[in-house]
Amino acid sequence: MGIIFVKDREGNSHKLEAEAGSTIMEIIRDAGLEIEAACGGCCACATCHVYVEENWLSKLKTRCEEEILMLDQAFHVANTSRLCCQLEFDEQINGIVLTLAPD
Amino acid sequence: MNHNTDVIIIGAGPVGLFAIFELGLLNLQCHLIDNLDKVGGQCSELYPEKPIYDIPSRVKISGQELTDELMKQVKVFNPVFHLNQQAEKIEKLSDQLWKVSTSAGNIISAKCVVIAAGVGSFVPRKPPIENIEKYENTSVFYSVRDKKKFNGKNILIAGGGDSALDWANDLSSIADVTLMHRRKEFRAAPTTVSKMLNLEKKNKIKFILGQLDSIQESEGQQLNIEYKNDEKKDSLKVDFLLPFYGLKMELGPIANWGLNLYENQIVVDTEKFETSEPSIFAIGDINIYPGKLKLILSGFHEAALMAQKCFSYCCPDKKNVFRYTTSSKDLHKKLGV
Numbered sequence: 457m458g459i460i461f462v463k464d465r466e467g468n469s470h471k472l473e474a475e476a477g478s479t480i481m482e483i484i485r486d487a488g489l490e491i492e493a494a495c496g497g498c499c500a501c502a503t504c505h506v507y508v509e510e511n512w513l514s515k516l517k518t519r520c521e522e523e524i525l526m527l528d529q530a531f532h533v534a535n536t537s538r539l540c541c542q543l544e545f546d547e548q549i550n551g552i553v554l555t556l557a558p559d
Numbered sequence: 560m561n562h563n564t565d566v567i568i569i570g571a572g573p574v575g576l577f578a579i580f581e582l583g584l585l586n587l588q589c590h591l592i593d594n595l596d597k598v599g600g601q602c603s604e605l606y607p608e609k610p611i612y613d614i615p616s617r618v619k620i621s622g623q624e625l626t627d628e629l630m631k632q633v634k635v636f637n638p639v640f641h642l643n644q645q646a647e648k649i650e651k652l653s654d655q656l657w658k659v660s661t662s663a664g665n666i667i668s669a670k671c672v673v674i675a676a677g678v679g680s681f682v683p684r685k686p687p688i689e690n691i692e693k694y695e696n697t698s699v700f701y702s703v704r705d706k707k708k709f710n711g712k713n714i715l716i717a718g719g720g721d722s723a724l725d726w727a728n729d730l731s732s733i734a735d736v737t738l739m740h741r742r743k744e745f746r747a748a749p750t751t752v753s754k755m756l757n758l759e760k761k762n763k764i765k766f767i768l769g770q771l772d773s774i775q776e777s778e779g780q781q782l783n784i785e786y787k788n789d790e791k792k793d794s795l796k797v798d799f800l801l802p803f804y805g806l807k808m809e810l811g812p813i814a815n816w817g818l819n820l821y822e823n824q825i826v827v828d829t830e831k832f833e834t835s836e837p838s839i840f841a842i843g844d845i846n847i848y849p850g851k852l853k854l855i856l857s858g859f860h861e862a863a864l865m866a867q868k869c870f871s872y873c874c875p876d877k878k879n880v881f882r883y884t885t886s887s888k889d890l891h892k893k894l895g896v
Contacts, residue, residue, distance in 0.1 A: 494678055494808050496853075500605040503807065525746040528719045529805040531686050533741055533770060558687045 458550035462506075464489055465556050476547065480506070480540035480554065491556060497541035499523055502530035505557035506540045512552045516543060532558055562639070562667040564590045565873045567659050568675055569646045569813070572600020574843030574858030575675035576629040581866035583636030584890055587873055590639045590667050592646045592659070594680035594811075599626030601677055604806065615856060625855075635895050641665050645680050647812045649839075655872065657838070671869045674825060674834070674841040675858070678808040686717070686771050686802050694774060698782050699800045709734045709799060715784055717771055718803035721747040724755045726801060731758050737765040737795065739786060769793070771802070810845075821847050831868035832861045838872050840865045 458474045462484055472487045474480075481504040484491045492503035499522045508516065513536060519527070523542050527533050537557065543549075566582050568575045571593035579589045597603055602611075602622030610619045620628070644663035649672065652658050658668045683701035685691060691699060703709075703726055712734050716727045719740035724747040727738045738755070743766070745752050758764040769786035777783040777796050785794045810823050819826040819835035824847035827833060832840050842865050843858035851857070870879050884890050 492807075495601070495605050498606055498609055500609065501807070502805075528741070528746055529684060531770070531804070 458545065458547065460545065460549075461551070461553045462487075462489060463553075463555040465558060474545045474550075476545055478545050480543040480545060480552075482541075483545060484540065484556075489556070490559075491540075492559075493541060495541075499526055499539060499542055502526050502528075502539060504539050504541045505530045505533075506538055507534060507536045507555045507557060508538055509553035509555075510536060512549060515548050515552075530557065560665050562590055562665065564588045564639070564667060564669045566590075566671045566673055566869055567592065567646075567657070567667050567669045568673045569593075569659070570600060570674065570676035570680075570843070570845070571595075571598040571640060571642070572675060572677050572843065573602055573625055573629055573855050574677075574862055575600070575673070576626070576633055577859050578673055578675055578842065578862040578865065579633040579636055579638045580629075581863045582869060583633065583638075584884070584893060585866055585870040585879065586893070587866070587869060588638075589636070590641065590669070592641045592644060592661055592665075592667075594643070594645045594662075594682070596643045598630060598640065598642070599623065601808075602626050604681060611855070613854065613856065635893070641667070645811060649816050655838070670838060670873045672839045673865060673869070674813060674839065674845055675843045675862075676810075676813060677844045679810040679813075679823075679845075680808065681806040682809050682811070683802075684804040684807040686804065688771055688774055691774060694782065694800070698780065698798065699774075699802070701802060703730075703801070706730065706733065711735075712798040713737075713781075713796070714799045714801060715739060715795065715797040716801045716803065718805075719745045719747070720803060720805060721751060722805075723747070723801075723803035724751045726803065727764055728754050728758060731763045736763070737767055737797070739767045739769050739771070741768065741770045741788075743768060767795075774800070830864065832865045833868060838869075840869070 460472050460474045462470045474483045481493050494503045495501040523539050565587040566589045568589050568591045571591045603626045607623035614620050644661040646659050647662050648660045650658045657672050660666050710733050714734050715737045716723050717739045727736050730736050759766050769788040772787045773785045775783045781796045783796050825834050825841035827841050827846045829848050832842050834841050842861035844853045
């Protein structure tokens, strides 16, 4: 069991328990934070957009072609933008810090 | 236009489509309403190519294939589709009759209403820019209905998908078109992309790298649009802004129909999948009950049970004899086999 830190749209920080094998989207959704994740995690929408704190970026797998394409439907996309249904939690990113992108 | 039918189904996704079949076996006629311009709901709009692995007996089937197969299965029941329009209003005409009006002016009356609307209807995704709603339908448009309006005008099209590029190409022949996208790669059909790049070369379309940041009113009817490219800010003045960022799902007018809701889902029982309002049902992802799993196969099951209850509302004097499609001559006749 690990943890992730998520800042919501009101600026409040949440410390969430995270289990390997779950995606970051699932962890955020199941904790009841406001994340739409409309397509259910198959990288077919852009409603689980988060910003990853810069120093964690290199620990993540790079964006696949599909994620890059779907990010075109997101707003305020930055270098640190990810669709978190594509980020699987593991020991490598235990303690990762994320911010939910604006709605 | 006015229509009359047995059952109105709101939402033409997989569950709404299968409901036609279950109702059809009981001789009930259906009209369907969907805000998309095609049937299939999320399956055809969000993931037409993605394989689904948990449809019983199908090892693997794509969203589009599932939609196509369901359409084949229900064809014999001659459902009537009202696409490209949203179910807006519901009124009780009498104890046993509902009237649903759509955004395209269709008025359908029926004894039962089945809401199979998934997560809601697909509506344009709006950029989260302050005050943008102030300019909607005057200088900001999420779709093009009347091209003439843009004749000779300065237009900014934002987005990098098919709609953005198709309209940039199309309107470039009558207007001064600028296309803005955050990168110079596009998720549109290759021919559309090459046409756009060609028009750019000929100076018929101007391309800007960037993302919308803010909108202000400018002199005359113009908009001053600020945009960001990485940390660099810049601005331009245009007559019209057309943002094309795909679609999102929203419960929409159904939220105000007076049904019991829980977190934007419609509360139903698990015997008939009826809502707090008798003869209005909710099936598929839109409903909630203890133990609900948002699976297409759950929606199919819900459709079958809902249909039984619809029959008793629509044909109160007839006996409903439970029959199997394998053996019943009566059902074979209905199925045309």
